[in-house]
Amino acid sequence: MKQSTSIQDYLKRIYELTEDGSPASTNDLARELNISAPSVTGMIQKLAAEKPALVEYQKHQGVMLTPIGKKAALEVIRHHRLLEVWLVQTLGYSWDEVHEEAERLEHVISEDFERRIAAALGHPTRDPHGELIPTADLKMPVDDSTPLSALRPNQFATIQRVNAQDPNLLRHLVGLGLTPGIQIEVMEYSSFDNNLTVKAGQKIIVLGLNITTKIFVEIK
Amino acid sequence: MKQSTSIQDYLKRIYELTEDGSPASTNDLARELNISAPSVTGMIQKLAAEKPALVEYQKHQGVMLTPIGKKAALEVIRHHRLLEVWLVQTLGYSWDEVHEEAERLEHVISEDFERRIAAALGHPTRDPHGELIPTADLKMPVDDSTPLSALRPNQFATIQRVNAQDPNLLRHLVGLGLTPGIQIEVMEYSSFDNNLTVKAGQKIIVLGLNITTKIFVEIK
DNA sequence: CATAAAATTTAGTTAAGACTAAATATATTT
């Protein structure tokens, strides 16, 4: 019942890619995992053949997680996000440094360790990027946020989460003052390049689609 | 230059088995690692063939670590022991619970993580069992302790370290009040079974060789 | 010191999980 590190990575990526309800394609998975497409096909077939199956798979149609696969994925994601909070709170990591460390630790911590850090941290519900942490019974809380890219001028919002791991992007956002909890107002929208001009604190900032699709907000 | 988990385990065990200056035998290594002897031979040959070599190996003569292999081993041991302190101090693990968790974590933490916990803990010199922690520049501090088994009646000593990982034994010792820092007096010695009768606090305790060779003391 | 026992190594397999090259299926374009 305990999966290898690489199986856990597959399940986690499949979870992320199927959050919208549509199956994950072999190619998308290959890209996300930095693994060749044929290797991905092989692993998917293996996961689908397990008893009980961890994924549902039809040739050329992509993969979805079975309920069991989903539990396993949420377990890894819970580990990852709790670890991120823990690294930031107790060891002074910054939000652009935690991802890589958590990525390795998530596979080796015990359930006991998980319980201990969750308790020590006061059972946090979000990681340092504002992402929701799956509950101890492995349910993902419902997320009511909207991508910033969907907002238009004169809308006010609070940043809830930033769906990114790239340290450079994260540091850039800190520099701009765009972190969870921050209030913003949309000033302008350009339909040509989908740029949004937003006001955060005193700053007026122009953001491209690449950034606005990664920032999720609660509309005021 | 970064070794696999299993190579790290080999190096660590070889370090422990060669601390007395004599080479580690294939069989001893196999037993310590829970791996078959032929597998051990294979791995040893591989480690000896690396450039630079991690071990010195002559057929049928056992293995020793090269200076480079020793550094690598001390790195893993430093990780392990710092993690044990960390788990006890910040997450409330008891000394019989830490070993297993540290055993998995030691292979995946970054040098940055190592530095952060070392600093957060105030650069401890011993782990929860009293074992010395290799320094940041990977030197093992000299150990001046004596096995309790070498003491005789009327000698007084302080327990410095307990060289054991078995949770049952460790809990047993806590029950007997035999933990690092505790003062003891040797009352009796039996040359027949090598039992020692010691006084720790109020208690009078008879200990077999299996235990007295694992407890290391500083003679008063 | 010859022989039995124990330790070690060699030889050959296996499993996981990656890879490339080639084949095939699906999707897109004209």
Added chain:
DNA sequence: AAATATATTTAGTCTTAACTAAATTTTATG
């Protein structure tokens, strides 16, 4: 709807690190 482009799968290989069975070397014993 045919032709092309893209995505996916199949087939076969490689590496790591384990295994067992058999051969060999070393050590211990009679």
